[in-house]
Amino acid sequence: MTFVKKVTKNQLFLPLFSMVLVMLVNIIYDVANGNAIFNFFTISINNGILYGRLIDILNRGSEAAILALGMTLVVSASAGTDISVGSVMSLAGGVCCVLLAGFGNVNVNEYAIPLWLGVLAGILVACLCGAFNGFLVAGLKIQPMVATLILFSAGRAIGLLLCNSNIVYINVESFKFFGGYCWIFPTPILITVLCIAVTALVLKFTALGTYVQAVGINKEAARISGYKSAAIIFICYVVCGLFAGIAGITATSRIYSADTNNIGLNLEMDAILAVALGGNSLGGGKFRLSGSIIGAYTIQAITTTLYALGVSSAQAPVFKAVIVILIVTIQSPAVKAYFAKRAAVKNAMMTAGREAQA
Amino acid sequence: MIHAKPAVKEKKRMNSNTILLLLTIGLFVVMYAAGCIAYADKGFTKLQTFLDILKNNAGLICVTCGMTAVMITGGIDISVGALIAMECMFLAVGVESWGLPAQLLIPLMLVIGVVFGIIQGYCVGYLGIQPFIVTMAGMFFARGMTAVISTQQVSITSSSLMTQLSTMKFNMPFEIGAYLNKKGKLMVPNVSIYVIIAILVLIATFLILRYTRFGRSLYAVGGNQQSAALMGLDVRRTRFSAHIFCSVLTSIGAICYVLNTMCGTTRQALGLEMDAISSAVIGGTLLTGGVGNVFGSFFGVLINGTISSLVKTNGKLSSSWPNVVTALLLCFFIVLQAIFAKVKARRS
Structure with a gap:
């Protein structure tokens, strides 16, 4: 009884339980269709790259997982959600592609400026967007949802204006790398692992995590205890913007074009959902990064399973x-x-x- | 003397909200006047242009009224756009594929709205789940159900009632704003029936919010939940009914919407929830609750409509400009609200 209680009380119980449930559905589906029982889990190497449904989930869920990292911090510190991340993704991708292609070009075979500069510019713009949100929320004390509503509607629109409402194609092999393959691994998975590792290390070896939680639990009390509440909330929004930028570049690189209308569409909802599914309170305060990450992949697993079932x-x-x-x-x-x-x-x-x- | 002090304070609080409302109305007038001067040759000065703004935004006016009510309680409803899509699709497929009469389907749309509102309101009011999450689930559900009903674009052609309602025109009384067209025929500006529905909804919401027990308790709950509870108001029931109210008005908005477009698609009213929220915020409704006015929201809708109309009349600008301008305005008003709140906090 106590053991069961201990397990069910754990914050990670719910996301892990849902994940197992999704896998069970997959196994039942495979058996019913006469496939091998563990078809879902098989990973093979075809044409020199990893191949399998599990890999597919990890690959496709990359953007949501990266966004969920930033979103967890924002939710924890400010007790509100950043609904602009999808739009910011699209804007970052748009800026990157427009710079790489040269303003006004729609389909190019070579870069106008070096690749690293374009990618850096895209990520920088996303950070600026995050800083703008952070200034409104932390500086002017505006409700997070309203403050981010501005970039939610403007971000995508500015991206469209930059691209002149066109889809800008970059037909260069090296640009396809971020959404393609690195040796046998899909690069998005590696990018996600890197993001998670850096965030986890920063939270582990600095006091940032504690600061964020203290501010989220009680902003006023944290301020009186000597934390710079506003600065911490601001940093969280900038980090959220940074991750939105990285996710945007990844999503753009997948299709090696800036499809501003569709990149990151409704992905903010997935990110928020991942945070909630991971057992983190949307009212701020304590958080667990692992919960959000598992939550993000669970959502992707559900989506992939639904597609497999023919929905x-x-x-x-x-x-x-x-x-x-x-x-x-x-x-x-x-x-x-x-x-x-x-x-x-x-x-x-x-x-x-x-x-x-x- | 003891009485005088709070009275002065009350007046000041009213003032900052009134300034915002006047600013909204002023902005609309300036914007429209600028449009009249810049595009006089393209017919922007005609009364019909203004009536067309109302016509294109009739659904949004109804939705914004409901959204204002929910926002006054401190909540939010982002499912409205998807709910409109689902109900329009329901009506379109019902008329075209299932062969049901529109007389039956239109009341059913309202019933769907009530049921939707009851479920969302129960989750928000009685289960205490965050409104944003509940209505996000509602949005997913309604948008998905639209695709379950049909994934095609269904035009409404076979219902005579719908065609009649859609094409029914009411001329302006006393031929106000009438003009002679190029062939010398007298053109009298007219409105469609759904504009009249929207205006009636607006007036009704204004009266309900201002003069009924339900409306007053919305403000009380939004202002401060604890004091409202201590006053003896049923906070949970108030939030519950606010969501039902919003979903019903959204359903009426869906009727206006479908009469204007006469079709159902899965992408219908995409992002309408954000238009409604930005209109309400521009109109002076605070997302923290307790403050709001449907007439402010109405002018918010008109400002949004005028921006789209200006861009459309220009004809050369990209269709993303309205979004950018609306976002800028939203930013301007939000920052202004924040500054007013700071000044107020410093004074007290």
Whole structure:
């Protein structure tokens, strides 16, 4: 009983449980279709690159996982969500491609400026966007959702203006690298691993994580205790912008073009969902990075599984919605209070029974 | 003497909100006047242009009224655009494929709205889940259901009632703003029936928010939940009913919307929720709750509509300009609100 309780009380229980559930569905589906039982887990090397459904999930879920890192910090520090990340992704990709192609060109076979400069510019613009959001939230104390609503609608539109409403193609092999393959591994997976490692190390070896949590739990108390609350919230938004930029470059490189209309579309929702699914409270405060990352891949696993089951991409949101509602209902204060009450009654009855026996 | 002090304070608080509202109205007037001067040759000065802005935004006006009510309680509803898409698709497929009469389907759309509102309101009000997450799930659900009903673009052609309602025109009384066209025929500016529906919804919402117990309790709950609860208001029920109110107005908005477009597609009303929120914010509604006015929101919609109309009249500008300009305005008003709040905090 206590062991079960310990396991279910753990923050990572829910995301891991959902992940296992998704895998079970996949196994059942494979068996029903007469495939090998562990078809889902098979990883092979075809044409010199890793191949398998698991790899596909890891690869496709990269952008959401990278965004979830920044989003976790933002949610934890400011008790609000950054809904502009999808738009910022598209803007970063747009800036990068327009610079690389040269302003006004639509389809190029060579760079106008060096690759690293274009990528750096894209990421820098994304950081600036994050700084803008951070200034509004931390400096002017505007609600995060409203503050980020500005870039949510403007970011994509500015990207479209830069690209002149065209899709800018960059037909150069080295540009395809970030969304392509590095030796046998898909590069997005490696980029994600790098982002996760850096963030985890920074949180482990500096006090940033503690600062963020302190500010998120009580901004005023943290300020009085000597933390610079506003500066910490600002940093979180800049980091969120940085990760949005990295995700944007990755997504752009996948299709080696700046499809400003579609890059990062609705991805902010996935990132927020990943944070919630990872057991982090959207009300700020304590957070666990691992939860958000597992959450992000769980969402991708659900999406991939739904596609495998023959659900069209337009219809998949229905299932996503049902899953979201189930998860947040389980986590809601009302339901938690109900179960706590039931447990208390049970405990009281057990003690009463023991006393009666004695 | 004791009474005098709070009275002065109350007046000051009213002032900063009134300034914002006046600024919104002033901005609209300036923008429209600038349009009239710049595009006088393209017919921007005609009354019909203004009525067309109303016509294109009739659905948005209804939705913004509902959104304002939810935002006054301190909540938010981002499912409205998807709900409109789902209901339009329901009506379109119902008429075209299932052969049901529109007389039956239109009340059913309202029923769908009520049920949608009850589920979302229950999650927000009684289960205590964040409104953003609940309505995000609602948005996913409604957008997905639209695709489940049909993934094609379905035009409404076979319902005579719908065609009649859609083409029904009401001329301006006393031929206000009438002009002679090139052939010498007298053209009287007209509005469609859904513009009248939207205006009625606007007036009704204004009266409900101002004079009914429900409307007053929305402000009380948004201003401060704890004091509202201590006053004896049922906070949970108020938030519950605010979401139902919003979903019903969204359904009425969906009727206006479908009468204007006469079709159902999966991409219908994409991003409408953000238009509604930005209109409400430009109109002076605070997302923290407790402050808001539907007439401000109405002018917010008009400003949005005027920007789109100006860009359309110009004809050369990219279609992303309205988004950029709206975002700039949103930024301007939000920063202004923040500055007012800071000044107020310093004074007290």
